[in-house]
Amino acid sequence: MFERELLMIPGPTNVDPRVLRAMCKPPLSHTSLEFASIFKEALDNLKKVFMTRDEVFVVAGSGTLALEMAIANIVEPGDKVLNTVSGYFGQYFVEISKVYGAKPRVLEVPWGKPVKPELVKEALKEDDYKAVTVTHVETSTGLVNPIKEIGEVVRKNSNAFYIVDTVCSLGGMEVRVDDWHIDICVSGSQKCLGVPPGLALVAANSRALEHVEKRKASVGSWYGSFKNWLPVMRDPTKYFATPAVNMIYALNEALKLVLEEGLENRFRRHFILAEAFRTAMEALNLKLVAERESAANTVSAIYYPEGVDDNQFRNKMKEHGIVVAGTLGPLKGKGFRVGHMGNVNQNDIFATIAAIESTLKRLGCKVEIGKGVAAAQEKLLSLTK
Ligand SMILES: Cc1ncc(COP(=O)(O)O)c(C=O)c1O
Numbered sequence: 001m002f003e004r005e006l007l008m009i010p011g012p013t014n015v016d017p018r019v020l021r022a023m024c025k026p027p028l029s030h031t032s033l034e035f036a037s038i039f040k041e042a043l044d045n046l047k048k049v050f051m052t053r054d055e056v057f058v059v060a061g062s063g064t065l066a067l068e069m070a071i072a073n074i075v076e077p078g079d080k081v082l083n084t085v086s087g088y089f090g091q092y093f094v095e096i097s098k099v100y101g102a103k104p105r106v107l108e109v110p111w112g113k114p115v116k117p118e119l120v121k122e123a124l125k126e127d128d129y130k131a132v133t134v135t136h137v138e139t140s141t142g143l144v145n146p147i148k149e150i151g152e153v154v155r156k157n158s159n160a161f162y163i164v165d166t167v168c169s170l171g172g173m174e175v176r177v178d179d180w181h182i183d184i185c186v187s188g189s190q191k192c193l194g195v196p197p198g199l200a201l202v203a204a205n206s207r208a209l210e211h212v213e214k215r216k217a218s219v220g221s222w223y224g225s226f227k228n229w230l231p232v233m234r235d236p237t238k239y240f241a242t243p244a245v246n247m248i249y250a251l252n253e254a255l256k257l258v259l260e261e262g263l264e265n266r267f268r269r270h271f272i273l274a275e276a277f278r279t280a281m282e283a284l285n286l287k288l289v290a291e292r293e294s295a296a297n298t299v300s301a302i303y304y305p306e307g308v309d310d311n312q313f314r315n316k317m318k319e320h321g322i323v324v325a326g327t328l329g330p331l332k333g334k335g336f337r338v339g340h341m342g343n344v345n346q347n348d349i350f351a352t353i354a355a356i357e358s359t360l361k362r363l364g365c366k367v368e369i370g371k372g373v374a375a376a377q378e379k380l381l382s383l384t385k
Helices: 017-023 033-050 063-074 090-099 117-126 147-157 206-214 226-234 245-261 263-283 310-319 346-362 371-383
Strands: 055-060 080-085 103-108 131-135 161-165 184-188 199-204 299-303 335-339
Touching: 017 245, 033 055, 033 199, 033 245, 055 063, 055 226, 055 245, 063 090, 063 131, 063 161, 063 184, 063 199, 063 206, 080 090, 080 117, 090 103, 090 131, 090 161, 103 117, 117 147, 131 147, 147 161, 161 206, 199 245, 206 226, 245 263, 263 299, 263 346, 263 371, 310 335, 310 346, 346 371
Parallel strands: 080 103, 080 131, 131 161, 161 184
Antiparallel strands: 055 199, 184 199, 299 335
């Protein structure tokens, strides 16, 4: 039963057997030429996925470490940082900024609404900020922020470093690090890339790396210091700290899968499946947390109808072999989240919608069985003609 469970949470996501097999190989020496060539291939392919010609870092840890590396390397004590917050994960940058001695100016918008570029423009007039942080897909609400447009505002109106969290978008929605003026872009392995949890991924441009050389205070993190990792990323036979060898096998195989599919095809698949899922939720009269125009293609957060108990709902879904997540922070207990990213396919989407229908019906809601699945099928047909 366990091996047939369908993970429809917003990460970790279902891992392809090709990736699982790659992980099972015996670990090589981490400084051997053989391992270095695998690591190098993964780094080169990761650059293609980040759409950058600059540096990338792959370090053992989760997405949170990637966020922390960005702040630790850029921010010096006393620096002012503009942290935009549109949900639970935006707040992570605020907390990390404080830990590294920065003074956060928090630009908060209601959950489910995007950070508008004009708001960032206004806030940039108030002060001289060292960095601006934005969450691309806010996983707590299923909302996508306009990273490209905010990037233009930041570049035109300040010298701030633009730091973007793409933990819930890289490999599933368009992320163009160089074109969108992102100085540091951070992500993790366990979501749209379809790798198990365990790797922090960072893209940093030359402007960010030059700043690290010039900054007055030393970087407040030893393990997370770009300076310590850069020689390894440029030549993986070098040693700083032991890389997660088997996780890098997994990343390398998963990136090959991503590039075999092609980034544009992959973004299109995520869009089509997300649209099908959203259409089904609307047909079932279920309300999305994120406003429709800013709904992410990788995850959806959905409010429960009146009277549905969160634990009961998710336990019953599990009886169908489908795992979905609860909502976070102030939304806890009020809704559920479905990850539709990574290796997700249309069967997964239909199975999830059908399970939602029968679970709600079992819990006493008025549901017309099949209505959501039918709406999703129609949508899918119309988008794949
Ligand atoms: C947008 C976003 N940022 C940061 C994180 C934290 O990543 P991790 O749980 O891998 O540390 C998550 C995790 O879900 C996330 O969705």
